[in-house]
Amino acid sequence: MIISDVFEKRQTIVIYTLQELLNMLEDNQLTLGKTNKVQVRMIRKYIVDNVLTEQIYLPPIVARLEGGSLDDGKPTQLTVIDGTQRMKALSQLKSVILKTMNSEDEEERKKGFKLHYTFDEIEVAVQVFEGLTTSEADQMYVDLNTKGKKVSLSKRIAYDSRNDINQATNRILQSNPLLRQAGVEQEKHSVMRPKNKKLLSLSQLRQLVALFVTGKTIASNLALETEVQLQSEENIELINTWFEELFKLYPVHSIGNYEVSMLASFPLLTAIATYAVEGMEKMSFEEKRQGIIERMRKLRAVTWERKNPIWREFEGSERGREKYYYLANNKKSIGSLVAWLRLKGGELN
Known part of the structure; x- marks a missing residue:
């Protein structure tokens, strides 16, 4: 794990399996922000619709470390700054898999089985920041969602x-x-x-x-x-x-x-x-x-x-x-x- 200093804040990229993140979520070790049902549904649909071609591109989830240090190893207590909707959509995949596997549509069943057999292989990148205050994390969320240049x-x-x-x-x-x-x-x-x-x-x-x-x-x-x-x-x-x-x-x-x-x-x-x-x-x-x-x-x-x-x-x-x-x-x-x-x-x- 490579740790970098950015404007006096330390950061790193950590790769988690989806199951690791789901376990953290269940144990209240991963805190999400407010969810938007429409956005969650769109992300979930995007994942399902493109699973057969394996053309699924999700940016890293951005989170801040809650206690401890990045020097302690793989973080196990995080608060999501940006990526709540992605994480929520990923957390619903198991129920989606069950539904699509039992669909009357053959194409939907194929998607369901593909997700089922690859679920344990799903990995998620998380960009983790150490030393961010709550106000700094809030500002980062605003900057990430408003300052980026829109693709023409x-x-x-x-x-x-x-x-x-x-x-x-x-x-x-x-x-x-x-x-x-x-x-x-x-x-x-x-x-x-x-x-x-x-x-x-x-x-x-x-x-x-x-x-x-x-x-x-x-x-x-x-x-x-x-x-x-x-x-x-x-x-x-x-x-x-x-x-x-x-x-x-x-x-x-x-x-x-x-x-x-x-x-x-x-x-x-x-x-x-x-x-x-x-x-x-x-x-x-x-x-x-x-x-x-x-x-x-x-x-x-x-x-x-x-x-x-x-x-x-x-x-x-x-x-x-x-x-x-x-x-x-x-x-x-x-x-x-x-x-x-x-x-x-x-x-x-």
């Missing part, structure tokens, strides 16, 4: 190897030159009109990808899981087909310019994507592709200029110095736009 959205999507929608979003961004020409804002969560003339933010692109994969509008959420799954290559081809037809509705170099193009409005883009794929859940891939092309081409007669007075017939408001009209981004407004697009596309008589 672009990197979270680019590096997320588990989520099909994230992977498809990244593939489309990299493989579609027209989309890149139209512009995708990769660092900011949204694009501020009319100054920002990029067509989409990366978060908005991800929402459109999710719409094509699941067939429904879903809020941006990095924990999103695919509900309806096609082959990855088919997903990407369908979305690229939609973008190809979209860029035939308006010049690609100015489609994201809200001063001239109403297609720079994300609620309208969402409505167009919804119109393009609705009702196709049970179709084959080729039927979907042809259906998207046919519906999008029926919209070529629409005047997509921002100055077209038709847009003021939909829910929205004037904003900014220019008094531009912005469509409302809510379910009711998008639904009205979709109904109008059906009429324009000849889907309704």
Whole structure:
């Protein structure tokens, strides 16, 4: 055990088996903070969902030594500073194992048995500090949870190897030159009109990808899981087909310019994507592709200029110095736009 001095406080990393920590918890030798049931459930689910691939990455639990010295050997009396939710989730694994082993779902049973046979091998790293007062420990908790730099959205999507929608979003961004020409804002969560003339933010692109994969509008959420799954290559081809037809509705170099193009409005883009794929859940891939092309081409007669007075017939408001009209981004407004697009596309008589 290597002990280091950091700003007059001694620290070390200690590896415990999970059973050792559970024994300490049961004997009141490991003190936890206040638990958050939602966070505990999310961590527990993360562990179970990734046990088969063994891609589980949990940072060390941070704790302070209660009495004694690090020179005395492996600490047996600790108070957790950061990691209460992780520790609580780990403490519930035995009950989770029993439940999943008895599941009617074969995949869940596999996860349960995997956890059961590897439970005794689970090890947890704990960063232990000696000499911290209660107030110093509280400040450390605040610093650990507020001072760290948040990973940018672009990197979270680019590096997320588990989520099909994230992977498809990244593939489309990299493989579609027209989309890149139209512009995708990769660092900011949204694009501020009319100054920002990029067509989409990366978060908005991800929402459109999710719409094509699941067939429904879903809020941006990095924990999103695919509900309806096609082959990855088919997903990407369908979305690229939609973008190809979209860029035939308006010049690609100015489609994201809200001063001239109403297609720079994300609620309208969402409505167009919804119109393009609705009702196709049970179709084959080729039927979907042809259906998207046919519906999008029926919209070529629409005047997509921002100055077209038709847009003021939909829910929205004037904003900014220019008094531009912005469509409302809510379910009711998008639904009205979709109904109008059906009429324009000849889907309704």
